[in-house]
Amino acid sequence: RINLCKIINFPKVSDYRGNLTFIEGNIHVPFEIKRVYYIYDIPSGETRGGHAHIELEQVIIALSGSFEVVVDDGYTRKSFFLNRPHYGLYVPPGIWRELINFSSNSVALVLASTLYDEKDYIRDYETFKKMVSGGFWDEKKKL
Numbered sequence: 001r002i003n004l005c006k007i008i009n010f011p012k013v014s015d016y017r018g019n020l021t022f023i024e025g026n027i028h029v030p031f032e033i034k035r036v037y038y039i040y041d042i043p044s045g046e047t048r049g050g051h052a053h054i055e056l057e058q059v060i061i062a063l064s065g066s067f068e069v070v071v072d073d074g075y076t077r078k079s080f081f082l083n084r085p086h087y088g089l090y091v092p093p094g095i096w097r098e099l100i101n102f103s104s105n106s107v108a109l110v111l112a113s114t115l116y117d118e119k120d121y122i123r124d125y126e127t128f129k130k131m132v133s134g135g136f137w138d139e140k141k142k143l
């Protein structure tokens with residue numbers, strides 16, 4: 001399932017005044033955007049994420065600066081380096097993710113398919129692995 005994590009390129013309108021990127025729900029990302037949040041002022045060396053979601057899909061964008069997103073489907077790990085605001089990483093449900101190596105002044109923007117619900121989080125890696133082995137996310141929605 002790791003290959004469901006994909007870079008999505010967004011429209012970029014460039015002219016002498018600079019660049020503009022826009023993202024429309026269900027058009028440029030494969031879900032309706034219900035929530036937007038951003039992570040910023042990250043102390044050097046800190047990591048974020050460290051969880052998986054039962055249902056939530058999201059797209060992670062480096063609005064400013066750079067960082068890496070390590071994704072893990074319970075079997076395979078893959079790392080994506082994000083450093084420009086005109087593309088993002090789509091992360092489906094059932095993927096453990098960690099955001100690491102934040103550059104100074106980086107801002108991570110997240111577009112999410114659901115409102116915040118702590119019950120949708122799996123914050124324990126062993127629990128995640130057990131759910132994967134049990135086939136919890138098999139036959140779930142594909143991109």
Ligand code: TYD
Nearest residue numbers: 035036037039047048049050051115116117
């Ligand atoms: P956390 O999941 O640890 O953030 P990250 O995935 O970036 O490491 O969330 C930090 C806190 O913020 C936690 O107490 C839950 C809260 N929170 C909300 O209240 N609403 C939200 O939309 C999000 C993403 C987090």
